[in-house]
Amino acid sequence: MSDTTPRLPGPAHPRPAPDLADIERDPLGYLLEVLRLEYHGAETGEDVYSGASLPQLHGRVYGGQVLAQSLLAAGATVPAGRLPHSMHGYFLRAGDIHQPVDLAVERLRDGRSFSARRTHAYQGGKAILSMIASFQEDQDGIEHTSQMPDAPDPEDVTSAHDVLAKIDHPIAHFWSRQTAFDVRHVDGSLYLAPGAQRTDHQLVWMRSRGPVPDDQILHRALLAYACDQIMLEPVLRQAGHSWQTPGLSIASLDHAMWWHRDVHVDEWLLYVQSSSSAQGSRGLGAARVFAQDGTLVASIAQEGMIRVPD
Template sequence: MTVSARTDAGPESFLTEQILGDPDREIFEGQSQWQPHGRVFGGQVLAQTIIAAGRTVEVGAGEPARPIHSLHGYFVRPGDVARPIRFSVERMRDGRSFSTRRVHAMQEGQVILSMTASFQEPAGGLNHQDTMPQAPGPETLPSVADKYGHVDHPAAKHLAYGRPIDLRHVREDLWSQPASEQVAHQELWLRAVGTLPDDPLVHAAVMAYASDYALLEPVIRRHGIAWIDRRLRAASLDHAMWFHRPARADEWMLYTQYSPSAQGGRGLGMGRMFTPDGSLAATVAQEGMLRLKG
């Protein structure tokens, strides 16, 4: 399996190329999307890890595919955008209904992300979900490019035009100034820029990529902080995601987020992704380091 990795395309391009395979472990390699600060975007590594793990989940002739249904990962070290990332996939188990994989994303022989992912063949059963909250439609909200495209600064240009996800806050964004209302919840619409291939694994990977956007914002919103605040030091520590129902990542999804707690230099963000018809597609959780220097 070979997928090209380019830095001028959407998130589906930052996938992986298999370079080594054996019965128990396979190695993939991927390149990184450029970032102004030189550190690899965590969502990119999540997406690449899903692709690498998913490409090792094989089913027999006539058997249904096994989509990913959950992942649990720890961000161990920051990644360098200038260096390739290798993904070592361990086949932990292939059962009658579930397949489990452990993946280590590595640079220079050191782990930067450790993840366990589980895949399940489609099945029936009990079915209920949260109700999608009311929110203004994405077409009525300004894009990041609308708000910051005119700013003559490299970081603003990257924010406006260099990211492969179209993200639109329902409340005011926190890039340039704190929120007027200090609450621990927010809503935003997002979708991939362009059209993605009809591969459920790719859509799950891009959803994971996008899920890393803004998930800690309810914490800083609650405390009247903006991303531009030079005192702020932030980093993702771990990330968990559950995929409930099929969704296309190149169509709008409402991403509702809230923070139940912040303490000890850490903050917890929880999120839900809904399709426009109200289907709950995924639930996300992330804890991050959030410190104010000085």
């Protein structure tokens, strides 16, 4: 395979409408199927792909999904051996889960060590996300890393699945049965009620609910997928709100991510989160992501729209 041939994590094939029982039996397997993109060839100087969407209660495409798909599409076009080290994306419109997501990749540059790609995600001819990602060959250089803060072992932290599985409600069913990641908030989640105290920090353990193929671009894309669901929670926690606050309206606006080292989403990762500011119906969330052995694997920042009725 040449360096210019698009590469994808497995063949794409037509998918029937999802059976929710099948998703509940293997939510991670279904997510991996959704991330298998179909290549349509090169058009007007861009490599064009398409993908399906995961079911969502509100009918809108989950932002982390289209981030992951955009990164995988871009990564399929770079020279072999180059991995994503940074990504900057803007969410432009809400997507519809019933329409395919079309992904157009522009090859901005291939240098001796770095490659840059721009991906636009479309539905109905309108952009729903615009992203630029940079890829680099493995190279030696200066090494240092932040220290992971003290945190209880993930096995000693209550899983959101255990909290929500006993509740007979569609939202509880979705978060406990159809999600591909096990999420464990060290100081309690915000799914049902505000936190015990107002603070702009939180610690969250997370890992996939099963093994993931040994493909580093896929693992990095899945990290982008998973983090989107919790990035703005420190804003809610500081304001004394939960996901059940009446009239809450929340949406990701932009997303920046840096991968520092190899990441394995099927092993426990600690998200050390904070929020430095909230104003003008916008809130900023940040996270440092550590492997369980204390290795810093990624840094993330996201701004989102957060509106609560007066």
